Structure formats: C-alpha cells, structure tokens
Amino acid sequence: MTREETIICVGCPLGCEIKLILSDGDEVIEVGGNKCKEGKQYALEEFSNPVRTLTATVLTKDSSQPLLPVRTSKPILKTLLRQGMSIIAETTVKPPIKMDDVIVPNLLDTGVDVIATSDLRS
Amino acid sequence: MKLQDVDVAVIGAGPAGMAAAIKAKEAGAKNVVIMERAEQLGGLLHQCIHNGFGLLYFKEDLTGPEYAHRFIEKVMDTGIEPLLETMVIRISNDRAVSAVSKSGGYINFKPRSIVLAMGCRERTRGALNIPGSRPAGILTAGTAQRFVNVEGFIPGKKIVILGSGDIGMIMARRLTLEGAKVEAVVEILPYVGGLIRNEVQCVHDFHIPMYLKHTVAQIHGEERVEAVTMAQVDDNNCPIAGTERKIECDTLLLSVGLIPENELSLMAGVKLDPITGGAIVDETRQTSVVGIFAGGNVLHVHDLVDNVSSESELAGQSAASFAKEEKPLERGKIALKGGRNIRYVVPHTISGQKDVTLYMRVNHPEETVRIKVGDVMTKALRVVKPSEMLKIDLSTEELKRLGKETKQIIVDCEKREGR
Numbered sequence: 001m002t003r004e005e006t007i008i009c010v011g012c013p014l015g016c017e018i019k020l021i022l023s024d025g026d027e028v029i030e031v032g033g034n035k036c037k038e039g040k041q042y043a044l045e046e047f048s049n050p051v052r053t054l055t056a057t058v059l060t061k062d063s064s065q066p067l068l069p070v071r072t073s074k075p076i077l078k079t080l081l082r083q084g085m086s087i088i089a090e091t092t093v094k095p096p097i098k099m100d101d102v103i104v105p106n107l108l109d110t111g112v113d114v115i116a117t118s119d120l121r122s
Numbered sequence: 123m124k125l126q127d128v129d130v131a132v133i134g135a136g137p138a139g140m141a142a143a144i145k146a147k148e149a150g151a152k153n154v155v156i157m158e159r160a161e162q163l164g165g166l167l168h169q170c171i172h173n174g175f176g177l178l179y180f181k182e183d184l185t186g187p188e189y190a191h192r193f194i195e196k197v198m199d200t201g202i203e204p205l206l207e208t209m210v211i212r213i214s215n216d217r218a219v220s221a222v223s224k225s226g227g228y229i230n231f232k233p234r235s236i237v238l239a240m241g242c243r244e245r246t247r248g249a250l251n252i253p254g255s256r257p258a259g260i261l262t263a264g265t266a267q268r269f270v271n272v273e274g275f276i277p278g279k280k281i282v283i284l285g286s287g288d289i290g291m292i293m294a295r296r297l298t299l300e301g302a303k304v305e306a307v308v309e310i311l312p313y314v315g316g317l318i319r320n321e322v323q324c325v326h327d328f329h330i331p332m333y334l335k336h337t338v339a340q341i342h343g344e345e346r347v348e349a350v351t352m353a354q355v356d357d358n359n360c361p362i363a364g365t366e367r368k369i370e371c372d373t374l375l376l377s378v379g380l381i382p383e384n385e386l387s388l389m390a391g392v393k394l395d396p397i398t399g400g401a402i403v404d405e406t407r408q409t410s411v412v413g414i415f416a417g418g419n420v421l422h423v424h425d426l427v428d429n430v431s432s433e434s435e436l437a438g439q440s441a442a443s444f445a446k447e448e449k450p451l452e453r454g455k456i457a458l459k460g461g462r463n464i465r466y467v468v469p470h471t472i473s474g475q476k477d478v479t480l481y482m483r484v485n486h487p488e489e490t491v492r493i494k495v496g497d498v499m500t501k502a503l504r505v506v507k508p509s510e511m512l513k514i515d516l517s518t519e520e521l522k523r524l525g526k527e528t529k530q531i532i533v534d535c536e537k538r539e540g541r
C-alpha cells in the first residue's frame with residue numbers, strides 16, 4: 001500500500017502543491033506537481049525534517065518593558081513548537097539582558113537555545 | 123547640533139527613516155536629525171517579533187527587533203541626532219518644519235532637505251462598513267500585535283481574523299501559540315492576501331481554517347463581540363443569501379490593508395498618486411515639492427522591510443546631495459505608466475540616464491507571464507501576485523535603447539507561451 005502527502009512549496013509565489021507518494025515504511029517513492037528542481041528539494045526536506053524558528057516573548061521583572069522578545073537560536077521541529085511554548089511561558093527574566101543572551105538553554109533537549117532578540121533595560 | 127544648521131531632517135524613525143538618515147550621513151550630509159514621535163528608534167519593528175526580516179538586505183533570517191537593532195546601532199554610531207518623543211505637526215512647501223516635544227516644546231526650523239518616512243497605518247472597521255453593533259473586541263491585527271508582543275495582553279480567547287494580509291496570518295500563529303483559538307481566517311478575494319510562506323507556516327501549520335471568497339457580514343454582541351456572521355460572496359463581493367454561518371468568538375481582528383500616512387506630505391503640497399496613496403516621485407525619490415523626498419511605506423506599501431530599507435537609502439542619498447548643492451536635482455522626464463495587469467509603478471518618472479530599479483504590483487494573479495518595460499527590456503516570470511511586489515532592474519545599457527524623444531514608457535504584464 002502506498003499513501004500520498006501534499007506539501008505546499010514556499011520557494012516562490014507559485015506555491016506548487018507537491019505530491020509525495022510514500023511507501024509503507026514512509027519512504028518517498030515519487031515526487032510530482034513541482035514546477036522546478038528546487039521545489040522537489042524543498043518538498044523532500046519539508047517532509048523528512050519540517051523545521052521552524054519559534055519566536056515568542058517571556059515575562060520580565062524589574063523592567064519598564066513587560067516582555068522580552070525571544071527566538072530559538074536555530075529552527076526546531078514544527079511538532080515541538082507548542083511544547084516549546086509551554087517552557088517559554090513559564091520563564092521570567094530580569095534585566096540587564098543583551099540581545100543574543102541565552103534565556104532557556106537546550107530547549108526540550110533539542111540542543112537549541114532560546115535567545116533574546118532585544119536588550120532588556122531596567 | 124543647532125537646528126538651524128540641519129542639512130537633512132528625516133520624519134519617522136522606523137526602518138525607512140533610519141536607512142534614509144544613515145545613507146544621508148554616509149553621502150556627506152553633515153547635520154542629520156531623525157524626528158520620531160515614539161520614545162525609541164525602530165518603529166513597528168519592535169512589535170514584529172517573528173523572523174523573516176533581512177533575507178535580502180543582510181542575507182540572514184532576523185526577527186524585527188534584531189533587524190531594528192542593526193540600524194539603531196548605526197544611527198547612534200554615525201552621529202545622527204535622534205529627536206525622540208517629537209511629533210512633527212506641520213511641513214510647509216518651503217521646507218519649514220514645526221514639531222512639538224516634551225523636552226523641546228514647540229520647535230520650528232528649516233532643514234536644507236526633508237525625507238518623509240512616516241510609514242503607513244492599518245485600515246480599520248470604518249473603512250469596511252461591516253453592519254452590526256459596536257462592541258469591544260474589534261481591533262486591527264497590528265494593534266493586537268502590539269498588545270501581545272509588547273504590552274503583554276491577549277486580546278481574546280476565540281478569534282476570527284478578517285483579511286489574509288501578512289500581519290493577520292502572523293497574528294493567527296502568534297495567538298494560537300499563546301493559547302487562543304483562531305476559529306477562521308476570512309478573505310473576501312479568491313486568493314490569499316499575504317505571502318505564501320506565511321500562509322503555510324502561520325495558517326496551514328496550525329490547521330486554522332481559511333475561507334476564501336467569504337466575508338464577515340455581521341458582528342454580534344452588545345458589550346463585547348459574541349459572534350460574527352460569515353458569508354460567501356459573489357463576484358461583486360456581495361454576501362450570498364443562504365450561505366451565512368454564525369461563528370462564536372470574542373474578538374475580531376482586521377487585516378485588511380495598509381494606508382500610507384501622508385497628512386504631513388499633503389500640508390507641504392506634495393502631490394499624491396491615488397493608487398499607491400503615496401507621493402509621486404522620480405528615481406531620486408524626490409516628490410513634487412523641491413527638496414522633499416520620500417521612501418518606504420509612506421511612498422507605497424511594501425511587503426518586505428528589506429525593500430523599504432533599500433528604497434529609503436535612495437531617498438536619503440538624494441536628500442544629502444540636494445542639501446549639499448542647494449540646487450534642485452534634475453527631475454526625470456520619462457513617465458512610467460502601468461499597462462496591462464500592472465496596478466502601479468514606482469518611481470513615476472525616470473531620467474533614462476542611470477541604472478534604476480522599478481517597483482511594481484499587478485492587479486490580479488496570473489501565471490506564465492512576461493513583464494515588458496516598453497521596448498527596453500522584458501523579463502519572464504512563472505507567476506505574479508498582487509501580494510508580491512515585483513522588482514525590475516533596468517541598466518543604463520538597456521535604457522540606451524530608448525529613443526531620444528521618449529516621454530513615456532508603458533509597463534505591461536503579458537501572457538507568454540510555455541510552461
């Protein structure tokens with residue numbers, strides 16, 4: 001038995017619906033619907049390793065800014081975004097903080113840190 | 123710096139204003155000031171905490187605050203004077219600037235040149251005429267963005283978003299991750315208004331229903347929004363009877379377009395293009411008023427901040443050379459006009475003497491096309507969409523093909539053969 005998965009390419013405004021035919025073991029047998037080589041590459045990568053940069057805010061204490069914006073230092077699996085958020089939601093920081101400072105190390109054991117994307121003054 | 127010695131005054135310290143001021147300084151303007159009504163430099167970038175900024179300009183994937191940071195550092199390093207919490211209230215056609223600020227009181231001065239970089243604002247409910255009551259809980263996507271990302275408030279728990287612009291889709295993701303339920307993104311057009319990247323990563327990733335060719339036909343609730351009625355629309359964008367569906371929600375976000383903020387420009391007598399809502403400019407970004415330049419979203423609404431920065435650098439550079447020479451820059455005499463499926467072209471006129479980048483938008487999506495700039499050049503494109511601004515570079519070489527007497531170039535988006 002094979003099954004099909006559709007991935008919309010974000011490489012250009014065309015937004016091709018790329019169809020992947022998958023085997024029982026989820027191996028890609030066939031790729032179709034892409035209108036360029038890069039599209040095929042994108043679909044294969046998005047299928048095997050769909051990653052996103054998570055951006056959010058953490059609460060602050062002792063600062064005139066109520067929030068500090070943060071992001072993951074590298075993209076993480078998109079299936080981990082919500083779990084990552086629950087960790088970020090429990091985090092509170094105090095000034096002084098510099099942009100790029102680590103706010104949550106090794107988020108969910110991904111090896112990726114959550115870092116500040118702005119300075120935090122008191 | 124004494125205000126009477128100012129060479130270039132930049133109005134607005136968002137991405138456009140900062141890029142213009144830095145470039146003006148680099149191009150040799152001695153005294154450059156940026157006038158900003160907020161308490162810090164950076165403008166809207168501070169609330170755009172998502173990534174996707176800088177891919178063109180820095181070849182890096184940055185968040186809004188990070189993109190702003192790079193420009194803020196440069197503004198501070200280059201000796202530009204920021205006048206914060208300073209609201210410009212009037213510009214005259216001979217470049218007199220009046221402003222008010224807490225620290226400086228009422229300020230009046232006459233810089234040698236001015237760059238308009240006031241950006242744009244969001245269309246509100248008033249622009250849409252949605253019937254129904256006027257409860258709390260109706261706000262623009264950008265206002266919600268400020269609440270969630272800067273102030274630390276969630277505007278509601280069950281949310282409907284009208285319009286599929288980029289800010290709306292980005293807020294759909296952000297609110298979902300913060301625990302709200304986004305019930306629907308409703309778009310009146312048959313296609314999505316924002317970038318494909320945002321459609322996939324903000325809407326599809328979180329299984330948020332997107333309804334194309336639909337609108338919000340009515341808002342319910344007295345004190346607070348309780349529900350909206352969504353309906354399918356016909357080809358004239360009128361709701362179709364019998365397709366109504368009530369969606370319970372406590373918040374309606376509007377992401378229905380941006381308007382360049384040109385009240386000051388109008389006071390100065392700057393002529394506006396009714397289609398872009400921004401000034402009519404030549405390739406130097408000089409407006410119809412001598413010595414007043416414009417760049418960024420105040421000129422025409424961009425979809426990428428990278429292009430805002432690049433365009434505003436042009437305005438800053440021109441403002442610096444105008445301030446130095448104290449004589450009017452020569453205006454481009456060749457008019458550019460949008461033809462088939464081209465909604466607008468910026469700049470409106472060019473000299474034909476130097477390399478120039480044309481920014482343009484189409485009226486409707488089309489596949490397998492070519493952009494034809496008069497007899498000067500053509501560029502084949504797989505697809506064009508109103509949401510994705512087109513950039514076409516014209517070289518001096520190509521412009522040599524223009525006849526001596528050329529007064530106007532029509533830019534067309536033509537169908538072509540091929541796949």
